Amino acid sequence: MSPSDQTDVVNEPMEFTTDYEMGQDNIRPLGLDIHNPVFMISSILIFAFVLLALANQDATAAFFGWLRPWLTSTFDWFLVLSVNIITLFCLALIVLPVGAVRIGGQDAKPDYSYPGWIAMMFAAGIGIGLLFFGVLEPVYYNFSEGGGASPLGIDASQPGNEYIGIVGTIHHWGLEGWAIYAAVGLSLAIFCYNLGLPLTLRSAFYPILGERVWGWWGHTIDILAVFATLFGLTTSLGLGAQQVAAGLNEIFGIEPTNTVTVLLIIGITGIALCSVLLGMDKGVKRLSEINMVMAVVLFLFVLVMTGVVDGVTRYFGVMADYVMTLPALSNPFGREDTSYFHGWTTFYWAWWIAWSPFVGMFIARISRGRTVREFMICALLAPTAVCALWMSTFGGAAIDMINAGGAEGVTATVVDSYKPEGALFGFLRELPLYGIVGPVSLVLIIIFFVTSSDSGSLVIDTITAGGKMDAPVIQRIFWCTLEGLVAIALLLGGGLVALQGAAVSTGIPFTLVVLMMCYCLWLALRSERAKF
Numbered sequence: 001m002s003p004s005d006q007t008d009v010v011n012e013p014m015e016f017t018t019d020y021e022m023g024q025d026n027i028r029p030l031g032l033d034i035h036n037p038v039f040m041i042s043s044i045l046i047f048a049f050v051l052l053a054l055a056n057q058d059a060t061a062a063f064f065g066w067l068r069p070w071l072t073s074t075f076d077w078f079l080v081l082s083v084n085i086i087t088l089f090c091l092a093l094i095v096l097p098v099g100a101v102r103i104g105g106q107d108a109k110p111d112y113s114y115p116g117w118i119a120m121m122f123a124a125g126i127g128i129g130l131l132f133f134g135v136l137e138p139v140y141y142n143f144s145e146g147g148g149a150s151p152l153g154i155d156a157s158q159p160g161n162e163y164i165g166i167v168g169t170i171h172h173w174g175l176e177g178w179a180i181y182a183a184v185g186l187s188l189a190i191f192c193y194n195l196g197l198p199l200t201l202r203s204a205f206y207p208i209l210g211e212r213v214w215g216w217w218g219h220t221i222d223i224l225a226v227f228a229t230l231f232g233l234t235t236s237l238g239l240g241a242q243q244v245a246a247g248l249n250e251i252f253g254i255e256p257t258n259t260v261t262v263l264l265i266i267g268i269t270g271i272a273l274c275s276v277l278l279g280m281d282k283g284v285k286r287l288s289e290i291n292m293v294m295a296v297v298l299f300l301f302v303l304v305m306t307g308v309v310d311g312v313t314r315y316f317g318v319m320a321d322y323v324m325t326l327p328a329l330s331n332p333f334g335r336e337d338t339s340y341f342h343g344w345t346t347f348y349w350a351w352w353i354a355w356s357p358f359v360g361m362f363i364a365r366i367s368r369g370r371t372v373r374e375f376m377i378c379a380l381l382a383p384t385a386v387c388a389l390w391m392s393t394f395g396g397a398a399i400d401m402i403n404a405g406g407a408e409g410v411t412a413t414v415v416d417s418y419k420p421e422g423a424l425f426g427f428l429r430e431l432p433l434y435g436i437v438g439p440v441s442l443v444l445i446i447i448f449f450v451t452s453s454d455s456g457s458l459v460i461d462t463i464t465a466g467g468k469m470d471a472p473v474i475q476r477i478f479w480c481t482l483e484g485l486v487a488i489a490l491l492l493g494g495g496l497v498a499l500q501g502a503a504v505s506t507g508i509p510f511t512l513v514v515l516m517m518c519y520c521l522w523l524a525l526r527s528e529r530a531k532f
Contacts, residue, residue, distance in 0.1 A: 138395025198467020
């Protein structure tokens with residue numbers, strides 16, 4: 001199929017005549033099942049990166065320290081405009097007739113119940129982020145020196161603006177971020193379950209590339225997806241390791257040195273390997289349900305301890321402010337709040353896009369049987385509401401404490417000196433039962449860490465095995481181990497700045513991939529709708 005054939009695709013059912021196995025490229029040495037060019041090139045380049053980063057830690061730190069601000073200030077308009085387009089596209093699918101298309105065909109039944117499905121989506125897509133940034137981000141925007149990081153330059157000290165930091169945080173963890181995941185996830189699900197193609201990124205480009213997706217065009221797309229997934233994932237794993245180290249220091253007095261952080265990554269990667277061996281249903285699904293229950297319990301504890309009425313009132317207030325300020329927050333041009341816009345928003349959009357192959361492929365695997373409309377509502381609107389509730393409860397309570405002259409732990413880690421990994425524990429220390437809640441939160445972070453690592457290895461293995469969903473377990477063990485090595489290399493070679501720089505460097509070029517996926521998805525949905 002060539003680009004000139006696309007007008008026919010829109011009006012006629014889409015048919016594919018390609019080898020599902022992708023033919024001669026699959027090799028099976030030592031019982032493995034890998035897609036040769038993608039697996040070999042990706043693994044060799046990633047190993048080389050790990051070795052170079054560990055051998056030249058100062059140079060790595062300097063490079064990523066320069067790279068991230070240059071990328072986010074140069075490509076700010078492109079990232080924000082692209083995310084706006086993706087978001088509007090996803091919202092349109094909810095109301096358009098193609099929303100009735102069912103993933104897997106009209107007779108397909110869901111593989112998982114609603115609770116299990118939503119729990120796995122959240123655990124894979126957002127867990128560590130909520131715990132790491134839930135207190136940190138709203139407080140930082142409100143109380144940064146001179147208000148320099150405040151969204152839209154709004155003065156948080158003025159009446160009516162007390163929670164502008166929460167509004168700015170919801171912008172980064174709400175509608176637009178989840179739209180990126182939803183667009184990629186739905187594209188992969190439709191092309192795999194409805195059109196019979198392998199569950200890999202290249203499949204989504206069949207409408208415009210035709211049989212060339214099985215050649216080097218497709219190899220390049222999948223290799224870029226592997227890098228985006230790996231560096232996006234290791235950013236979160238690095239943040240999680242730093243937060244666990246901070247928690248061990250808070251609760252047990254263990255100094256959070258690089259050695260401790262590296263040992264944590266090794267230990268938690270080992271736990272993730274055990275989850276890999278258990279498989280999807282006994283591993284990821286069970287752990288996801290456990291950490292969702294623990295997260296709900298932690299949330300309810302904080303809500304009750306800080307005031308249910310205040311929390312609910314605050315939530316509806318900031319959601320109203322979020323809706324009203326969203327157009328201004330999404331403006332890609334002429335922004336004066338450069339610290340917020342360049343330091344946070346453009347990084348977040350690149351990070352979400354870097355994560356999109358990972359989360360998108362994972363939620364595609366678990367979403368068969370859902371309609372497009374149902375998928376978009378559950379993967380877009382519901383997570384936005386829940387993330388906003390979490391940020392409003394944790395961040396809002398911390399802001400209230402600081403305004404009342406308390407929350408010394410939060411002030412010490414966010415305002416007086418920037419130690420973001422300690423913000424959550426500094427906040428929880430202000431509440432009753434810290435001796436119990438602190439360790440429970442530490443366990444929750446670890447479980448989120450494990451599910452992210454396990455899910456990530458599953459996704460990368462699927463890509464490098466040519467879209468196979470039942471590749472040998474040894475391959476997932478390989479990728480799970482490599483994720484830990486990359487996280488260690490980045491932490492030692494620049495820490496948080498290196499982690500963020502790696503995510504941005506892969507997220508920006510992958511933005512073009514996601515935009516084209518949206519176009520191809522539209523063609524496929526029109527074709528599926530025409531069948532009925």
